[in-house]
Amino acid sequence: MIAHKLFVGVSVAAVCAASLSAQAPSPKARPYVTSKTPWGDPDLQGTYTNKDESGIPFERPSQFTGKTNADVDDEELKELIAERAKAAVQRAPGIGGADTGAGPTHWYENYGAKNSRAWLVVDPADGTIPPATAEANARNAERARQRAGHGPADSPEDRSLYDRCITRGIPGSMMPAIYGNSYEIVQSPGWVAIRYEMVHETRLIPLDARPHVKSRIQTYMGDARGHFEGNTLVVETTNFKAASTYRGASEQLKLIERFKPIGPKAVEWSVTLDDPHTWPRPWTFAMNLTKDSSQSIFEYGCHEGNYGLRDILSAERAADKTSRGGAEDVKP
Amino acid sequence: MRRGLLAVGAVFVAAGVLVAAQQAAPYRAPRGPDGKANLNGIWQALNEGDWDIEGHSAAPGRVMALGAEDAVVPGVGIVEGGPLPYLPAAAAKKKANYEKRLTADPAIKCYLPGVPRAMYLPQPFQIIQSQKHIMMAFQYAGAIRTIYMDEHTPAPADSWMGWSNGHWEGDTLVVDTTGFNDLSWFDRAGNFHSDELHVVERITPASPDHLNYEATIDDKKVFSRPWKMSMTLYRRKEKGARLLEFRCVEFVEDLIYGGLRKK
Numbered sequence A: 001m002i003a004h005k006l007f008v009g010v011s012v013a014a015v016c017a018a019s020l021s022a023q024a025p026s027p028k029a030r031p032y033v034t035s036k037t038p039w040g041d042p043d044l045q046g047t048y049t050n051k052d053e054s055g056i057p058f059e060r061p062s063q064f065t066g067k068t069n070a071d072v073d074d075e076e077l078k079e080l081i082a083e084r085a086k087a088a089v090q091r092a093p094g095i096g097g098a099d100t101g102a103g104p105t106h107w108y109e110n111y112g113a114k115n116s117r118a119w120l121v122v123d124p125a126d127g128t129i130p131p132a133t134a135e136a137n138a139r140n141a142e143r144a145r146q147r148a149g150h151g152p153a154d155s156p157e158d159r160s161l162y163d164r165c166i167t168r169g170i171p172g173s174m175m176p177a178i179y180g181n182s183y184e185i186v187q188s189p190g191w192v193a194i195r196y197e198m199v200h201e202t203r204l205i206p207l208d209a210r211p212h213v214k215s216r217i218q219t220y221m222g223d224a225r226g227h228f229e230g231n232t233l234v235v236e237t238t239n240f241k242a243a244s245t246y247r248g249a250s251e252q253l254k255l256i257e258r259f260k261p262i263g264p265k266a267v268e269w270s271v272t273l274d275d276p277h278t279w280p281r282p283w284t285f286a287m288n289l290t291k292d293s294s295q296s297i298f299e300y301g302c303h304e305g306n307y308g309l310r311d312i313l314s315a316e317r318a319a320d321k322t323s324r325g326g327a328e329d330v331k332p
Numbered sequence B: 001m002r003r004g005l006l007a008v009g010a011v012f013v014a015a016g017v018l019v020a021a022q023q024a025a026p027y028r029a030p031r032g033p034d035g036k037a038n039l040n041g042i043w044q045a046l047n048e049g050d051w052d053i054e055g056h057s058a059a060p061g062r063v064m065a066l067g068a069e070d071a072v073v074p075g076v077g078i079v080e081g082g083p084l085p086y087l088p089a090a091a092a093k094k095k096a097n098y099e100k101r102l103t104a105d106p107a108i109k110c111y112l113p114g115v116p117r118a119m120y121l122p123q124p125f126q127i128i129q130s131q132k133h134i135m136m137a138f139q140y141a142g143a144i145r146t147i148y149m150d151e152h153t154p155a156p157a158d159s160w161m162g163w164s165n166g167h168w169e170g171d172t173l174v175v176d177t178t179g180f181n182d183l184s185w186f187d188r189a190g191n192f193h194s195d196e197l198h199v200v201e202r203i204t205p206a207s208p209d210h211l212n213y214e215a216t217i218d219d220k221k222v223f224s225r226p227w228k229m230s231m232t233l234y235r236r237k238e239k240g241a242r243l244l245e246f247r248c249v250e251f252v253e254d255l256i257y258g259g260l261r262k263k
Helices: A002-021 A074-094 A134-147 A307-323 B002-024 B064-070 B088-099 B249-260
Strands: A046-049 A121-123 A182-188 A191-196 A201-206 A223-229 A232-238 A254-263 A266-274 A283-291 B041-045 B125-129 B133-138 B144-148 B163-169 B172-178 B198-207 B210-218 B227-235
Touching (some): A201 B133
Antiparallel strands (some): A046 A182, B133 B144
8 A cells, every 4th residue: 555655756856857847958868869760760750739839929929028938937937828718618609619610629730729838939039020121021922912913712713722722831730720730740760750730731741861852842741851959859850832931931041940858758859940031040949749558540521521612712712692682492 | 368367366375374473472561560461652553444444435625614624534443344333323423423523523523532543543542551650641732541450349429431450461451441421532533432432442462563453342232242353553763752741721712612712
């Protein structure tokens, strides 16, 4: 019995330690060292989720002016999490569970998220995204000008790449969503593969320092190259298509991701966006990925079942008829 | 004349001896870090199975405007034996599929290719081999399979690419896949399956740059008995070979949603 109690005590301590290590690392903490693959690379393999990072704002909320994420104490974070959970539930009827036909709320993963931090931007230190350059503003104004005069769904091209089941891009494919937040990392000598459930994406990342593909080859997910720095997987991605670059970046975007193991079940994923054509300086955001073998990836046949896009387009065409006085054609 | 025949006979005998010698000493593949045969790499089939898995002659294409570029490339077929043992109703459906192949082949709409079709599409795929999970990533439509080597569980639900559990038999990776929907085809010729499809694949290294690939197809709703296809998969060796993006969704939006564009 005593032994049993002792065991429980140790387990509680272990759980506390794990939850601490999942938060922003303190400078005193000894870095977590991963196990190795049979060929000696740090072993990051497994199924991860970041559903618990749902609802975290990019930028530092004004109530924390002057603070970094590390300055936010457990009590404050707990309150924030409770507020965000409440807000998510208030928004729920608009997503699922009510009369939307989008299914019951228990289908969704974004409720009760146990955020690891108060905001995402870690550099600059003030937690704000650098203002866009004049070049970027002009570029985005031109894009808006080209779109002017289009309705919300005149054609598939008026909808987002996500609506069209083409891609969420990178880092979009790893941003927490209302469902489909599972990721799978598999390694072989010289390679890391990352599979993303939502839309269905896979990145094949060579570790052999080969050069990027020629600049005329542009892809939605970019051309990724990786290497390990200690236990951390560093991935540099270039060769983006302008249509899929993140937050209005140019196709010159260089994206640097760091997958840093911070505990047996947690990896900190940080993303640096380096694009002088869009921001005067690189900036970085970070969140945690949590290992969860119960969240195996299931096929997301997005395009194959994309009734959403068809219905959006057909609803708009029906509305066109109504506005031309052809209401009798529109069935309720 | 007689001497000529003798010479031909000698060649046949010699070829027979060669085949026997190959069978006698099976190729032993390089080991991966876990001691298993190493299947890592970028691979591609070089056959005409995607046009028609059965042996077929060259034939006109489906779209006249595309002329010779859309014509059917002839092939000896990847099905062992034959003809395919369709049940009577299924044979009629196969014929109907063929008649409407221009509109009904799911690959025309950029839908996921299913298994085994993904393996012999005319595009490369990459194997990322680890101890617990083996990933097969396909260039076509970003299709992907995870083969579970550690925990074998039944398919949670039906899907295009199915649910794959794998194990090793010597140097052969054996993959057992179930949980298919009934929507994918085996080829452009309308060969098809139901949601009862059960595929057992056997992948065996045959040289540093070749894999022997066999798939046994069992589908009691469609076929009167299991049947087998087999082919060679070739390593993509050229400098810089790699998978790129073939995201065909945007290429088919006009085909699928064109009628819903604002006029």
